[in-house]
Amino acid sequence: MSHARAPGTIVELAPELLELILSYLGPHHITTFGATCRRAHDFIRPTNQMLWKQTFLQLFDHPKHVWEAQVPTARAQNQPREALWDWHRELVRRTKAFNLVLECDREVLALEIDNVIGTLLDIVQTSSCPCPTENASPVSLNIMYLNRLVQRAPDFESIVHDFSRHPSSLAVPRDLKMVLDRPVTRSMLRRGPVAPEWASRFHIIYGPTERERESIASKAAARAIVYDWGVTSEAADHGPFRKDGSGAVDWQSVEAISSLMHRIFDTALKAYHLHPTGFDIHVPHRQPINPAAPDDWAGVTGTWSGTYAFLDYRALIHHNFAHSLEHPLDLGNYEEACGDMMRFDLEVDDSEELRNDERLQSDLPYCDDLPKLYFEGTSTRQASERPSIGVRGVACLAPSGREVRWRLIIRYAGADQWQLEGVQPSGVRSGGIYGLWSHVDHDDHGPMGPFYYTPCGITEFSFD
Secondary structure (H helix, E strand, C coil): CCCCCCCCCHHHCCHHHHHHHHHCCCHHHHHHHHCCCHHHHHHCCCCCHHHHHHHHHHHCCCCHHHHHHCCHHHHHHHHHHHHCCCHHHHHHHHHHHHHHHHHCCHHHHHHHHHHHHHHHHHHHHCCCCCCCCCCCCCCCHHHHHHHHHHHHCCCCCHHHHCCCCCHHHHHCCHHHHHHHHCCCCHHHCCCCCCCCHHHHHHHHHHCCCHHHHCCHHHHHHHHHHHCCHHHHCHHHCCCCECCCCCCCECHHHHHHHHHHHHHHHHCCCCCECCCCCCHHHHCCCCCCCCCCCCCCCCCCCEEEEEEEEECCHHHHHHHHCHHHCCCCCCCCCCCCEECCCEEEEEEECCCHHHHCCHHHCCCCCCECCCCCEEEEEEEEECCCCCCCEEEEEEEEECCCCCCEEEEEEEEECCEEEEEEEEEECCCCCCCCEEEEEEECCCCCCCCEEEEEEEECCCCCCCEC
């Protein structure tokens, strides 16, 4: 490193001006600048938080926009991280994850996969959607960063498929490991320990992969989870929640629901242009508050589109009693049926009648930082003249203060028929609702299956 410097060089600029100039460079170029002389080296030290903050904000959204929107419960959980936030460290962490995926060194990536996925999830969760009228890009910088990585990485989807969830498997030869893990996602493997939460959450947010769409094993594994009567237990309120009465999300179940429902949109309902996947769909608070319903924090009011799926009842029985049958159901090749594309037109209704409705009450805990939202509306089939069906329900925050829980009751022929229990996995006003439906009376061994509904304002929807 040279210790000499010529008079009048860039390092003689006022610190605030030099910080501004350098912030437009990438981290690598800033490091290169720091090697030119001692003063430059001292200037770019990690302790120069102003420099690294400006550099960070050239690439990423300011995380405070998301933090300030969090409810007290979630904010309290995040407070230690906020207090210790270091702009240089966070920039290095994100850049390292980007480069590891881009370089695709399988052995190194396998050892770092939990840190890499955790970092990518953090980028999504600290994304914000600036208003187009402000002096800012109408697109999240975080999402742009992730989309560049997806476009440039030689095989981005391998980080969903090709890395085992269990540390002991790192000793397995690479070629054998590829055979074992591909193309079934980690949380859909039916043997061994349950996949970590980050693996399932990342798959849900990224959406279905090409290999997954073509994989019989993946379909079979997802169906084995979704159509198991045990998943709709009373302890989980008959939804995709843990069966311990905690009200926490069961990420493995939500991932399986996601895999099946998106496959249905891509195949059986491909005439409907519904595109409910991708990083940008899962940005918290992506859907703006409806000016006509300012207290509707969950974005209930409006039109939602989606559908549900089901096995033939004989097949459902066959699958759940396979242990006592000589030949188990071939879940890979047996295709479930799906309902028509449905539309919910919903509106918040805080009437005493709904608040006292026994079918809308739950024993599961929830986060009361935001009030429960009761609503009602109608359900109609797309492109159909059939009479509408009554819908009513409730939305509330999960105990974490992040995910949103939904219950919908479907009523027709003069009686309540179906109960839908679901969750928005990415938080308030983001993405759609993944869940499980069952009969309102929850008879033993009754029909059940997955569903997915998304707000029409969040995703493109049309019909040919």
